[in-house]
Amino acid sequence: MLEIKSLKKNFVSKNKQGKNIEKTAVKDLNLTIDEGEIFGLLGPNGAGKTTTIRMLTMLTKPTAGEILYKGKDIFSDELNVKKYIGVVPQHINFDQDLTVWENMELHGRLHHIPKSERHARIEELLNYVELQDRVNDKVKSLSGGMKRRLLIVRALMHNPKILFLDEPTVALDPQVRRRIWDLIRRLPKDGVTVVLTTHYIEEAENLCNRVAILNKGSLIKLDTPKALCEQIGKYVVEWDSEESREYKFFNSRKECADFAGTLDVATTIRHSNLEDVFVELTGRTVS
Numbered sequence: 001m002l003e004i005k006s007l008k009k010n011f012v013s014k015n016k017q018g019k020n021i022e023k024t025a026v027k028d029l030n031l032t033i034d035e036g037e038i039f040g041l042l043g044p045n046g047a048g049k050t051t052t053i054r055m056l057t058m059l060t061k062p063t064a065g066e067i068l069y070k071g072k073d074i075f076s077d078e079l080n081v082k083k084y085i086g087v088v089p090q091h092i093n094f095d096q097d098l099t100v101w102e103n104m105e106l107h108g109r110l111h112h113i114p115k116s117e118r119h120a121r122i123e124e125l126l127n128y129v130e131l132q133d134r135v136n137d138k139v140k141s142l143s144g145g146m147k148r149r150l151l152i153v154r155a156l157m158h159n160p161k162i163l164f165l166d167e168p169t170v171a172l173d174p175q176v177r178r179r180i181w182d183l184i185r186r187l188p189k190d191g192v193t194v195v196l197t198t199h200y201i202e203e204a205e206n207l208c209n210r211v212a213i214l215n216k217g218s219l220i221k222l223d224t225p226k227a228l229c230e231q232i233g234k235y236v237v238e239w240d241s242e243e244s245r246e247y248k249f250f251n252s253r254k255e256c257a258d259f260a261g262t263l264d265v266a267t268t269i270r271h272s273n274l275e276d277v278f279v280e281l282t283g284r285t286v287s
């Protein structure tokens with residue numbers, strides 16, 4: 001559905017001496033996003049996730065490379081492609097003095113949705129995220145979780161085929177985060193392909209069919225969360241040494257238990273997770 005070929009983005013900024021410095025935010029990215037999947041871009045701050053999403057949503061032009069939507073370069077068909085994509089930004093960007101309805105209405109008008117259709121769609125979407133009772137309230141009176149839900153359905157107003165979400169649950173407490181996850185999980189069932197960025201390992205693990213791990217602008221691994229864990233070993237033995245926490249990966253609990261038996265310290269045996277994959281691949285923690 002979406003093909004990303006040799007995508008690159010450089011930024012030029014000035015150093016303290018006023019000299020231009022070129023920095024590569026995304027290096028030679030190649031990947032394909034399939035219809036109906038929830039695809040995650042996972043990486044620490046500065047990995048290039050937002051820059052990638054900004055290119056995929058045509059907010060910034062790549063320095064090099066191509067992005068094809070159904071085989072066509074998106075920048076050659078910008079107006080048309082905009083009909084098919086919805087964007088949920090990282091930062092809440094409503095007019096907070098307008099009501100829930102007014103914000104949805106404004107977005108519908110920007111997308112030239114006819115009035116009769118627009119009103120039915122707003123009602124449907126507010127019901128979808130259980131905000132129908134807050135329709136006449138100013139956005140500033142909503143909780144953080146409600147604002148996030150509203151941000152998502154606002155981006156769905158024009159019936160996009162792909163929804164891009166940049167850090168959809170950043171700064172939300174765990175309960176609210178789970179509610180947003182439930183909402184995102186429903187989207188493919190309603191015909192929406194989802195591409196999201198996150199630096200929460202748990203989010204990628206819980207939501208994504210496939211995960212691309214980015215670090216310092218490069219794609220370092222791409223697979224299902226399960227396959228990524230299996231690549232380092234399905235199980236891990238964890239223990240504390242004098243200097244640090246130590247990990248050793250195995251493919252079976254039996255191998256873990258055999259190894260743990262050779263140590264004379266307390267150990268934990270557990271399933272490996274994406275956090276382990278990330279640390280193994282980059283030597284860094286994600287957050």
Ligand SMILES: Nc1ncnc2c1ncn2[C@@H]1O[C@H](COP(=O)(O)OP(=O)(O)OP(=O)(O)O)[C@@H](O)[C@H]1O
Nearest residue numbers: 011012013025043044045046047048049050051052
């Ligand atoms: N407009 C810009 N001008 C100069 N450098 C930029 C610009 N936007 C991003 N960068 C740099 O590009 C790199 C990638 O940034 P990006 O925001 O894409 O990362 P990220 O993975 O989304 O991180 P975060 O979670 O912090 O947003 C960073 O080093 C950042 O400082």
